[in-house]
Amino acid sequence: MTTATLKARVHCLRYEARDVVSVELRPEHAGVVFPPHEAGAHIDLHMSNGLVRSYSLINPAGEAGRYVVGVLKDRKSRGGSAFVHEQLRVGQLLTISAPRNNFPLHESARHSVFVAGGIGITPILCMLERLSVLGHTADLIYCVRSRADAAFVERLNDLGSHTLRVHWHFDDEAGGPPDLRDRLSQYVPENHFYACGPGPMLDAFLSTCEALGCPNAHIERFAAVPTLTGSIEAATFTLELRRSERHIEVRADCSVLDAMLEAGLSPDHSCREGLCGACETRVLAGDVEHRDSILTESERAANKSMMICVSRCRSNVLVLDA
Numbered sequence: 607m608t609t610a611t612l613k614a615r616v617h618c619l620r621y622e623a624r625d626v627v628s629v630e631l632r633p634e635h636a637g638v639v640f641p642p643h644e645a646g647a648h649i650d651l652h653m654s655n656g657l658v659r660s661y662s663l664i665n666p667a668g669e670a671g672r673y674v675v676g677v678l679k680d681r682k683s684r685g686g687s688a689f690v691h692e693q694l695r696v697g698q699l700l701t702i703s704a705p706r707n708n709f710p711l712h713e714s715a716r717h718s719v720f721v722a723g724g725i726g727i728t729p730i731l732c733m734l735e736r737l738s739v740l741g742h743t744a745d746l747i748y749c750v751r752s753r754a755d756a757a758f759v760e761r762l763n764d765l766g767s768h769t770l771r772v773h774w775h776f777d778d779e780a781g782g783p784p785d786l787r788d789r790l791s792q793y794v795p796e797n798h799f800y801a802c803g804p805g806p807m808l809d810a811f812l813s814t815c816e817a818l819g820c821p822n823a824h825i826e827r828f829a830a831v832p833t834l835t836g837s838i839e840a841a842t843f844t845l846e847l848r849r850s851e852r853h854i855e856v857r858a859d860c861s862v863l864d865a866m867l868e869a870g871l872s873p874d875h876s877c878r879e880g881l882c883g884a885c886e887t888r889v890l891a892g893d894v895e896h897r898d899s900i901l902t903e904s905e906r907a908a909n910k911s912m913m914i915c916v917s918r919c920r921s922n923v924l925v926l927d928a
């Protein structure tokens with residue numbers, strides 16, 4: 607893994623809601639600053655159990671003295687959120703990545719609409735605060751199972767008095783999830799619409815935006831789409847690395863990333879699931895079969911870059927700028 611890493615100390619752990627904690631990280635040494643982050647960005651935490659997990663930054667964009675992430679204790683945790691909740695302690699040192707942003711904010715929009723499902727509030731929180739700084743307005747539809755699950759309520763209330771309208775939705779009080787078509791149809795389709803939360807909610811959001819003719823729909827997923835990463839039949843192809851002047855065979859049972867690692871190269875990578883963006887590589891030629899959970903349909907169609915940890919090639923040769 608060659609992605610640039612930083613050393614950070616756990617400065618503070620804070621209860622935010624049922625099963626949600628925030629983790630404040632500061633540079634290991636006084637006088638050191640972290641690279642600035644944009645609204646919507648995330649960092650990877652390298653845990654002492656060997657796992658690497660990405661979490662959205664919730665502190666205001668541009669703060670250099672600290673990073674803060676919000677973490678839900680996932681009932682189906684594969685080890686990442688359980689580690690944060692059960693083993694991470696104040697004072698521990700962690701290796702982290704520099705911030706990456708796969709969920710950028712369109713700052714020129716005068717009004718934006720957000721849908722947050724549960725812990726999906728985390729990247730959105732930072733985006734709402736950025737819009738507030740810019741003096742732009744926003745609507746937030748914040749959906750949680752019940753009131754006890756709603757995190758960062760005070761911060762949202764503070765923002766709400768100035769530039770933000772929060773529409774709370776509690777499943778247990780409303781008798782189920784929100785009617786997104788009804789909610790989103792109340793806005794001008796040309797607005798920018800953002801959503802982050804569970805996969806089914808994001809799928810419903812995208813299909814609703816399409817049905818309503820909203821061209822500016824943006825999502826961020828926390829989990830890979832299974833049909834994109836697992837079940838598609840793969841074939842062997844030749845990988846040409848233009849800058850390295852290398853040709854490598856990529857077997858059907860091997861990813862582009864692993865083929866490059868086996869060949870002694872050191873491409874950046876982190877999640878290996880098509881979620882974090884660390885391995886994004888420029889495509890020079892080849893018919894890419896995108897299997898990541900990051901790129902939009904138009905980005906896929908443009909065929910300019912790919913996530914080499916999961917995406918493959920339909921043509922016989924794939925040429926990368928690597």
Ligand code: FES
Pocket residue numbers: 874875876877878879880881882883884885886898913914915916
């Ligand atoms: S390593 Fe995370 S997207 Fe490829």
